[in-house]
Every structure is written in C-alpha cells, then in structure tokens.
Amino acid sequence: ALPLEQNNESLIPKMPQFDYTPPPYTGPPSSEILKKRLRYLSPSFFHLYTHPLNLVDGKMQYLFDENGRRYLDAFGGIATVCCGHCHPDVVEAIVNQTNRLQHSTILYLNAAVAEFAEALASKMPGDLKVVFFTNSGTEANELALMMARLYSGSHDIVSIRNGYHGNAAATMGATAQCNYKFNVVQTGIHHALNPDQYRGVFGSDGSKYAKDVEDLIAYGTCGRVGGFIAEAIQGVGGILELAPGYLPSVYSSIRKAGGLCIADEVQSGFGRTGSHFWGFEAHGVVPDIVTMAKGIGNGLPLGAVVTTPEIAKVLTYRCYFNTFGGNPVSTAGGLAVLRVLEKEKLQENAFAVGSYLKERLTSLKEKHEIIGDVRGRGLMLGIELVTDRELKTPAKAETVHIMEQMKEMGVLIGKGGFHGNVFRITPPLCFTKEDADFLVGVMDYAMLKL
Numbered sequence: 001a002l003p004l005e006q007n008n009e010s011l012i013p014k015m016p017q018f019d020y021t022p023p024p025y026t027g028p029p030s031s032e033i034l035k036k037r038l039r040y041l042s043p044s045f046f047h048l049y050t051h052p053l054n055l056v057d058g059k060m061q062y063l064f065d066e067n068g069r070r071y072l073d074a075f076g077g078i079a080t081v082c083c084g085h086c087h088p089d090v091v092e093a094i095v096n097q098t099n100r101l102q103h104s105t106i107l108y109l110n111a112a113v114a115e116f117a118e119a120l121a122s123k124m125p126g127d128l129k130v131v132f133f134t135n136s137g138t139e140a141n142e143l144a145l146m147m148a149r150l151y152s153g154s155h156d157i158v159s160i161r162n163g164y165h166g167n168a169a170a171t172m173g174a175t176a177q178c179n180y181k182f183n184v185v186q187t188g189i190h191h192a193l194n195p196d197q198y199r200g201v202f203g204s205d206g207s208k209y210a211k212d213v214e215d216l217i218a219y220g221t222c223g224r225v226g227g228f229i230a231e232a233i234q235g236v237g238g239i240l241e242l243a244p245g246y247l248p249s250v251y252s253s254i255r256k257a258g259g260l261c262i263a264d265e266v267q268s269g270f271g272r273t274g275s276h277f278w279g280f281e282a283h284g285v286v287p288d289i290v291t292m293a294k295g296i297g298n299g300l301p302l303g304a305v306v307t308t309p310e311i312a313k314v315l316t317y318r319c320y321f322n323t324f325g326g327n328p329v330s331t332a333g334g335l336a337v338l339r340v341l342e343k344e345k346l347q348e349n350a351f352a353v354g355s356y357l358k359e360r361l362t363s364l365k366e367k368h369e370i371i372g373d374v375r376g377r378g379l380m381l382g383i384e385l386v387t388d389r390e391l392k393t394p395a396k397a398e399t400v401h402i403m404e405q406m407k408e409m410g411v412l413i414g415k416g417g418f419h420g421n422v423f424r425i426t427p428p429l430c431f432t433k434e435d436a437d438f439l440v441g442v443m444d445y446a447m448l449k450l
C-alpha cells in the first residue's frame with residue numbers, strides 16, 4: 001500500500017469540528033515511556049499499533065496525543081467509556097467524593113455506595129435487587145460463578161466457545177479461546193458450541209445450538225449443573241450476537257438441571273446495544289445473576305454482581321469481602337454515570353447513531369470484497385474481514401494494516417475475534433452521526449488503498 005502522504009490528501013475525509021484544545025503536555029516523550037514500559041511492565045499484552053500512542057487527554061468521544069493531535073475514539077477504552085472521556089458530571093462527582101472521603105470499606109455506612117446500589121437495582125428486571133460491588137469484570141464473574149456453585153450444590157458450569165469472561169481461575173476456565181487461556185485448572189467447565197451466525201455450523205438456528213447444551217448436560221455431567229454463563233453479544237470474541245432463540249432454550253435446560261443463568265453484561269450493558277439497557281433483554285430472558293463492569297464507571301475500576309435476595313443468601317454469614325469493592329469514589333462516579341446516561345439519553349443515541357452506522361458499514365460491504373460480515377447492535381458493532389468471502393478466510397494482515405492507516409487519519413478502532421480479523425466499534429455513547437460518517441469515510445479510504 002502507498003504511504004498516506006503519497007495519496008491524494010484532498011480525498012482524506014475531514015474530522016468533525018470539536019471545540020476543545022487540551023493544555024500543553026509537559027510529560028516525557030512517548031519514546032521514553034515506551035522504553036520504560038518495555039523494561040518495567042508485564043510483557044503479557046501487545047500494543048494495538050506499531051508505534052504505540054501516548055494518549056494524554058480525553059474529551060467526550062475524542063482523545064489527544066502528546067502533540068495535541070486529536071483522534072476519534074471508536075473503541076471507547078475497550079467498550080468502557082460510555083458517557084464520554086472526562087464527562088464533566090462524572091469528573092465532578094469523583095472530585096467531590098475524593099475531597100470528602102476517598103476510602104472507608106463496606107464495614108461502614110456510606111451514602112454513595114447505598115444510593116448507587118439502589119439506582120442499579122432500579123435498572124434491573126424481576127427480583128434482581130441485591131448488589132455486590134467488585135473492582136473488575138473478572139472479579140464480578142468469579143463471584144457469580146461461585147454463587148451459582150454454592151446455590152446449586154453443583155460444580156459444573158456451561159459456557160460458550162469463543163466467550164471471554166476474565167482472567168482469574170474460574171473465569172479463565174469459562175473463557176473459551178486459547179488466546180486468553182494459560183495453564184489454568186478448569187475443573188467442571190463445559191464449553192458449548194458457539195451459536196455464531198456467521199461461522200457456526202447451524203447458521204442462525206438457535207435451537208440447534210441449544211440442543212448441544214442439553215447434550216453437554218446429559219453426557220458431560222450427572223444431570224445437574226451449577227450454572228451457565230454467556231455474553232449477549234461476544235465482545236472480545238469479535239462482536240458476535242448469539243443466534244435468535246438460543247438463550248431462552250438454554251436457560252430452560254439449565255434451570256431444569258438445577259443451575260443458575262448468569263448474564264455477563266460487562267460489555268453489552270449500560271445501553272451500549274441501543275435497543276435495551278441490558279444485552280440479555282433483546283433475547284427475552286431474565287437471568288438469575290447479572291455481572292457488569294466497564295461502562296458502569298466510565299473507566300473507573302468498578303464492577304458489580306446483581307442477583308435476587310434468595311440467591312444472595314448463599315453469602316449470609318460467610319465473610320465474602322474485598323477491600324476496594326464499593327469504594328466511595330468509584331460508586332459516586334458510577335451514580336453520576338447512570339444519571340448522565342438518563343439525562344443525555346445516551347442509550348437512545350446509541351440506537352439512532354448505531355443503526356445509522358451499521359447501515360453505512362453494510363453499504364461499504366457492497367463496495368469492498370474484504371468485508372465478510374457486518375454485525376452487532378447499537379454502538380457495539382463488528383466488521384469481519386476476509387480474503388475470500390466464500391471460504392471466510394481471515395484477513396489478518398489486512399486488518400492490522402487498515403487499522404494502522406485509520407489511526408494515521410485520526411480514527412482509533414478495536415480489533416478482536418478468534419482470528420484477530422474483526423474490527424470492534426464500541427465508542428463512547430455520545431458518538432454522533434458526523435463521527436459515524438467520518439469513521440466510514442476513513443475506513444473506505446483505507447480499504448481503497450489496500
């Protein structure tokens with residue numbers, strides 16, 4: 001491909017106007033930071049770009065590097081920044097709480113924790129009213145899996161291939177992608193067929209995939225299970241929506257076998273999918289336990305498990321506790337996030353802008369053979385790139401190349417899927433139609449230059 005500077009600059013789409021200039025950066029240059037990072041930080045992950053960005057400021061859907069260069073953030077810190085970077089209401093709530101009391105632990109009363117728990121419970125269907133705060137999605141899912149095992153008396157858990165649930169013992173077991181598994185002992189975990197409508201063996205027939213879960217219970221367990229965990233839309237796995245009809249049928253099989261149904265809403269919660277506040281709602285099911293993180297705090301280290309009073313009883317008189325869970329600063333921020341989501345109708349915006357963006361990306365598919373699939377809901381969209389539509393051969397190198405080119409033009413997107421060939425678009429929910437047009441223009445241009 002031609003380096004961008006050799007192309008016709010006038011064809012490069014222009015970034016929408018945005019009235020904000022960050023203060024000058026006075027920290028060390030990125031070259032120095034990179035040296036320290038390579039020397040002192042864990043080598044367990046890769047950078048998204050060949051020349052990693054040193055991001056120093058964020059304002060709503062935009063990020064700024066050390067030179068003050070602006071980028072449209074279409075990844076949202078991995079589907080996390082929901083209200084927009086440094087949203088003034090969220091910042092104000094954090095600063096106010098930090099100035100009064102930074103830490104106390106749940107051994108004492110605290111208004112921020114109690115009010116946020118009440119507000120979260122009000123967002124839940126049915127009897128899901130009891131909240132446990134954690135520090136991350138992993139911790140939330142670990143707790144959920146433990147509760148299901150305690151409540152049911154069974155150790156057996158069913159999760160879906162290609163799902164991602166975290167990086168501790170039980171959650172790494174439930175995660176079903178070799179990319180994210182280390183040498184973890186995963187006793188009692190059964191990985192069901194992925195109801196993947198693009199690559200799955202049964203296409204969009206949810207009932208056929210659901211039968212596989214019945215078989216897993218029948219042949220892989222004593223007939224009783226502890227629970228089932230699934231994302232409504234697999235995020236890390238490449239923005240894959242579960243085939244229609246799958247969840248209701250699986251929930252019924254799991255419950256018949258004595259297990260609890262856990263909805264992992266770490267990515268798909270907080271209005272991101274547009275049509276509903278929680279991803280599971282689009283499937284017409286009510287889970288027994290819901291786990292969440294990421295969007296809950298707009299980037300604060302916060303997670304939660306919500307369940308029914310009946311199930312929560314499994315923790316009665318047991319000292320289940322974590323030092324930072326329910327930290328007043330995080331929960332004050334979380335409460336502000338919920339209020340902003342409502343005040344600014346961000347779920348509605350995710351629906352309107354997400355539908356528009358999906359339509360535009362679907363049209364782009366007509367133009368570029370490399371686009372094999374466009375999918376997702378609201379502002380949780382995936383674009384799978386293939387070198388052969390018929391064979392669905394993953395276009396891995398092209399995915400990386402296009403991402404780099406898009407970054408050069410000022411757009412940051414994510415990448416994922418088992419083969420690393422899916423663009424993940426999960427921007428802050430304040431994303432506008434102009435941002436969507438800019439993103440599509442930039443992607444189109446980068447694909448034309450392949």
Ligand code: PLP
Binds near residue numbers: 236
């Ligand atoms: N569950 C899902 C669906 C996720 O996408 C993630 C993280 O990407 C997790 C759980 C783990 O959350 P955390 O990284 O906060 O531990």
